[in-house]
Amino acid sequence: MSGDSPIRVVLAKLGLDGHDRGLKVVARILRDAGMEVIYLGLRQTTETIVDAVEQEDADVVGISMLNAGHLTLGPRIVDALADAGLDVPVVIGGIVPDEDRQALADAGVAGVLGPGAPAEEVVAGIRDAVATHGW
Amino acid sequence: MVGNRTVTQLVAAARGGERRATARLLTLVEQGGQLADEVAGATHQLVDNAHVVGVTGPPGAGKSTLTAALTTLLADRGRRPAVLAVDPSSPLTGGAILGDRVRMVEATAAGVFIRSMATRGHAGGLALAVPGMVRVLDAAGFDPVVVETVGVGQVEVDVAAAADTVLVVVTPGMGDAVQANKAGLLEVADLFAVNKSDQPNAADARRDLELMLDLSDLTGHRRAGLPERPTIVSTVATTGGGVEELAGAVDDHLEALRSSESLAVRRQDRRSVEVRSRLDHLLLEASAAAVALASVDGSADGEAPGATAKRLADHLLGGPDHTR
């Protein structure tokens, strides 16, 4: 990736729950930080996320999970991307108890953002995930 | 080299059906520079198999929803469609929210290849990148290749108009047809979809469009290619209404181009336009460099700005050397 191209981030919400207000806020934060947000919206599946990351040649994927389930869904996305030959960091947004963070990190999840994380933290979380991920 | 593969290897993999390779080639072309030139060199003789379809129209007209419905139908019929969906970057931050995939979940599931793209500030870059990206998708065996742009800026309209078939999407109400006329969309349209025909006033919208076309018939304001008046199809993209008819009209247009031998003419025109925009780009770079390097302040000999420009132009274009 050449230095001056914007970070391309796929943003999606897994599962059936809720509305997309929070996800839209995150999309705007990342756009305002100069990123290109490929917005998938609600009710995404592992397959639609993997397809999008592949076709969009994304640098990073951000997935919001409202309800518990991150311990199974997070690693599942990481594995599905790896199975598709896609070496792309995964950042999870949602309510993740501290004691689960290490388990997610061990499973290859690059970062976790809690609900209501301030804009700078969201931007830094995505940037760091890209920067520390080897190409 | 890109990762551990050469451009040639990536092109071979893309042609073998590896979507990851196609996606990476698209990135290289979008970023421009030397690797983009390499991709162009490796793909430009592998093309002209795809039917290139431009889709444009006002924001919110249903272009993405309609593109998704159309390409899903074609994928179900055994074709291999790809979509390049272009949306504006924020002029302030350079970032963008590319939301077209939200309308294309079914199309993704049907196997349609979808790529979102931001205009990245300098609209000129779009005109340079899109033709090369269409070539990558064509060379990778996708057909049709659909390019969606918002029909508000001249460059966006031009980019969608650089196609074999140009579909303009309008909706009832809000004077879409009038707006489309103002934006210059009427002259470039081969086909119209009056989308959201489930809404009131759909018949009025169709009639407005017919009237507008009557007018442009009178003024002879239509681009070269086909003499015929554009076909109008009423659609409801959200339910699939009219989409079969639209698919038929898109195919018929290509057939008409083929049988009148206008297809080759159109593709040659497209090539000329691309050469022209690349040449413009090179000349702009050269003139910026010339101004930066030469002495242009006129303090030395009181030269007028126009005379300085003329001297530099002569130099750039290989005329008599007057640079100092």
Ligand SMILES: Nc1nc2c(ncn2[C@@H]2O[C@H](COP(=O)(O)OP(=O)(O)O)[C@@H](O)[C@H]2O)c(=O)[nH]1
């Ligand atoms: N009622 C109705 N709504 C539609 C139709 N086609 C699209 N829409 C809606 O119009 C909005 C904009 O659609 P979109 O495809 O994103 O428009 P674009 O900006 O032109 O790409 C979405 O909410 C669609 O669901 C239609 O035929 N009828």
Ligand SMILES: [Mg+2]
């Ligand atoms: Mg759209």
